[in-house]
Amino acid sequence: MLAKINHGGAYNFLTKSKEEANELALVAFEKAIELDSEFAEAYASLSSFQEDLWDFENANKNIKRALELEPNNSSVIGTAALSSSISLEESIILLEKAIRLNPNNYFNYFNLATSNW
16 A cells, blocks of 8 residues: 555655655565565556556566466456556456456446446
């Protein structure tokens, strides 16, 4: 959570430069994984962050790790669906699976709608 706050909030509200916010976010992601190396959502969030930084090799590695840890976690699957390493068709399949697993996660509905648009 702290990583997401540093990445999005600190930069978006101009309390830190984008570079400072990114560095703080990366440190927080790494700390979360250090504290719990089995925390799939930390790997998934780190992957999304790395995609934002155009670090596609590490993003792909981390989303794969997240899926290995929790292959039926709707948040992890929803994040994987947004990966640049998969096709639009694969993204739609993953989002539909994520919704079946957890119909209460509205992000997956939004992403499915935009994928179909």
